Amino acid sequence: MNRAFDRHGIHFEYPEDWILHEQSTPEEITVTINSPETSFWSFTLLLDRPDPYRVVETVIDALREDYSDVDVYTNEGQLGELSAVARDVDFVCHELIGSAFIRAAVIPGGTLLVFYQGADIELEETQLMLERITKSLTWEASTEPRMIDVLDLFELAEDDKNEDELDEDLA
Numbered sequence: 001m002n003r004a005f006d007r008h009g010i011h012f013e014y015p016e017d018w019i020l021h022e023q024s025t026p027e028e029i030t031v032t033i034n035s036p037e038t039s040f041w042s043f044t045l046l047l048d049r050p051d052p053y054r055v056v057e058t059v060i061d062a063l064r065e066d067y068s069d070v071d072v073y074t075n076e077g078q079l080g081e082l083s084a085v086a087r088d089v090d091f092v093c094h095e096l097i098g099s100a101f102i103r104a105a106v107i108p109g110g111t112l113l114v115f116y117q118g119a120d121i122e123l124e125e126t127q128l129m130l131e132r133i134t135k136s137l138t139w140e141a142s143t144e145p146r147m148i149d150v151l152d153l154f155e156l157a158e159d160d161k162n163e164d165e166l167d168e169d170l171a
Helices: 052-066 120-136 147-170
Strands: 003-007 010-014 019-024 028-034 040-046 070-079 082-093 096-107 110-119
Touching: 003 019, 010 028, 010 040, 010 120, 040 120, 052 070, 052 082, 052 096, 052 110, 070 096, 096 120, 110 120
Parallel strands: none
Antiparallel strands: 003 010, 019 028, 028 040, 040 110, 070 082, 082 096, 096 110
């Protein structure tokens, strides 16, 4: 793995020939890396901190909407040093068996969802790499704004207001 992602307080390493895409909204940040074939790995940081179980179930529901034959397996998962809600999913797509791996945990700054998948014909080659990317995933101890920063903004606004009132009294 020769490339590194290091933004939004999140860090991971990935292969040089994989392509990275990033999407952000005020509610979430999603980064996906695509292998040269069909496998991909992604993380989504959900800033409103939904329950990890609910996040995983929502992903499974979406898979069930897309594929008619979906098998779900409970797994013990880790994201970094945290225990994660973990499910492995097998499904049929265009006569191929696909496998998806879903992990979610609350971290500083939000709920982190890691999702990776591939087709059975290539997972023998890519699953180890997908797991290595997941194991390289780290985050800052605090990726959320500190409350003091918000309080500082209110104090600055109050100071500006007081200065304006003082200027009016002197005039």
